[in-house]
Amino acid sequence: MDHSRVPVLEALAEFRRRGDVVFGPPGHKQGRGVDPRVAEILGLDVFRSDVLSLNGLDDRRQSQGVLGQAQDLMADAVGAEQAFFSTCGSSLSVKTAMLAVAGPGEKLLLSRNAHKSVIAAVIVNGVEPIWVHPKFDAERHLAHPPEPDDVRDRLREHPDAKGMLLITPTEWGTCADIRGVARVCHEFGVPLIVDEAWGAHLPFHPDLPPWGMDAEADLVVTSVHKMGGAVEQSSVFHLQYDRVAPEVLKQREDLLGTTSASSLVYASLDGWRRQMVEQGHELLETALHRAGRIREAIADLPGLRPMGQEIVAEGHAASFDPLKLVVDVRELGISGMQAAEWLRAHRHVDVGGSDTCRISASITHADDDETEKVLLDALHALVDAADTLERRPPVHLPAPGALELEQAMLPREAFFAPVDHVPAEQAAGRIAAETISPYPPGVPAVAPGEVITEEVVDYLRTGVEHGVLIPDASDPSVRVLRVVARP
Ligand SMILES: Cc1ncc(COP(=O)(O)O)c(C=O)c1O
The missing domain is CATH 3.90.1150.150 (Aspartate Aminotransferase, domain 1)
Structure with missing residues (x-):
């Protein structure tokens, strides 16, 4: 394929050259109406290039197939069979990818060192999570992704699971054996999804860790804005083999995605692909x-x-x-x-x-x-x-295994259940009705449906006293926790 071409950027340049006058969104009309004080900081070009895909970059019938061509080039560049751009970050792409593999009530294996977007997907999608616990590195106090044998054990216990979601690289750059896990999944006839939000650059240099599509994963989600060069929220789905039908992925993406995708995201994804292929x-x-x-x-x-x-x-x-x-x-x-x-x-x-x-x-x-x-x-x-620097009170880091909480209810049921608010000292033994994620890295310590322990409360409370942020908890100070009401 001709990787010097950039279909979205070319269409944008052509749109600007023609000087089309638009009577649809965005209402700023390519910057005509933008407050100069905003333009002074953001730059007028941002608004000039903010264009709808239909009746803007492309015509109403999508006859030039601008986006399709850009996606085909991306797939070719990274060795995927198909690629789809997404404009709501991997937070949304992960939810879509999960939904494309397991519907409400179905089981999905999930690596428990997941980003909070995975827990959110479990709640929104109504999937039954089968947690695969990461390897806990006590010396470094770090969770590494699970290994193929861990996945095999869980698939043997749950032969009706529809697939597996693996998170790699982690926020800390440690990576899973994707190929090993993919082969285990394929032995059981199910697809492997990889949340490779941190790995958009991996396909472009052989000294970087293996990249999901090369390592036999079925569906890979990347955030190109994290380690790559596209603007924030730029995410791509990559697909291969026939375990996840592109039609299913597209229709489930349509359930969650925006109808007003940002041309800035598409254009910068397009430009990043050309830059990476060439340089x-x-x-x-x-x-x-x-x-x-x-x-x-x-x-x-x-x-x-x-x-x-x-x-x-x-x-x-x-x-x-x-x-x-x-x-x-x-x-x-x-x-x-x-x-x-x-x-x-x-x-x-x-x-x-x-x-x-x-x-x-x-x-x-x-x-x-x-x-x-x-x-x-x-x-x-x-x-x-x-x-x-002041010596702050230490965080009481939990012992290995202490963050593997018992799952007493499905996350979705617990999240939507009638709730009580209990002081932290009375929370042990109660079932959490909320997600509690120390940030960064945003990996939940407590997910809805899990039984709260004294150790986890101690970890969270001492964490907050030390300066850890817990923005998603109903009480970010974790003095009070939102738990499922007792019958
Ligand atoms: C492993 C992982 N997956 C998904 C996400 C969500 O990505 P985004 O911020 O692009 O929505 C993050 C964000 O930090 C992440 O670390």
Whole structure:
């Protein structure tokens, strides 16, 4: 295929060249009506390129097939049989992908280290989750994706399950054995969905971890805005084989998706694909060298321990994305959250992620010598300042297995059940009616339907006292919990 072509961008350029006057949405009419104070900050071009797909980028009959051509090019670029663009982030694409495999009341295997969007999908879709627990790495206090044997055991116990959803890479760059899990799923005749929100760049360099389509997954969801170069909310479904029918995926996407997809998302996805096909190898090669250099420099800083290839080991990760710089800060006597807050406040450096033990920074094709220096200088300064940071009360991290809570009710039933609000100290033994996700990384510690334990309450309460954010809890301070009312 001709990857120098960018159908959406070309249609947008043509639309702007023609100077079409539009009497439909968006009401700002390609910036004519935009408040200049808004344009001053956002730029007028954003509005000029904000165009409906129908009667804008394409005609009413979609005769030029602008989007279809762009999607075919994307599929070709990454080795998928088909690709579909989605404009509501992987949060929505994950829900759609799950719905395309299991309908209400049907069983789906789900890796429990899932992003909160997966728990939301379980509630909205009404699917029965069969949790596959991740491998807990007690030393690092980190959950690694489950392994093929874990999936096989659960499929033997639940032969009526409709498929499996695996999350890889994790927010921390650790990756599952996708091929191994896919083969187990296929032995049982069910599809594997991969939430590869963090993996949009993986197809474009051989030194990066295996990418879902190459590793025999059936349906892969990516967020191109995370490690790639498209604007926020840019997500792509990739499909291969015949276990998930494209028609089913499209119709279920239609249940959830918007009817006003953003041309900015489509156009930037289109441009990212061209850039990666033409220059991806070189750009990512540079990024890999840069990440390696930064990791070595961090290893020389006292008190900072960057995670590296040693994480790839039996019972840990099957592979690791070297572009994720994950740095354990515990030896500095502070938490990852404190490090992230300090870096932002004092050095204007925003690391992408943090938790009790670590921070993470993503290196992408967009980094250069300047950003490399900014990051390293900031980490030097953090090490120098660490002794002056207040010592906050520690988070009581749960022991391995303590976050594998008993599932007493289906998440959907618990979420919509009559509820009580109980003080944290009386919550143990009650069934949660809400999702409680320490953020980041946004992996729920408690899902609706799970039985709350003293240990998990202690973890959440000490977390909040330390500065962990829990925005999705009904009471973000977790002093009061929303639980299923007793009959
Ligand atoms: C593993 C995983 N899946 C899905 C999502 C949701 O993606 P998005 O923010 O594109 O909606 C995230 C977001 O952080 C994530 O980490």
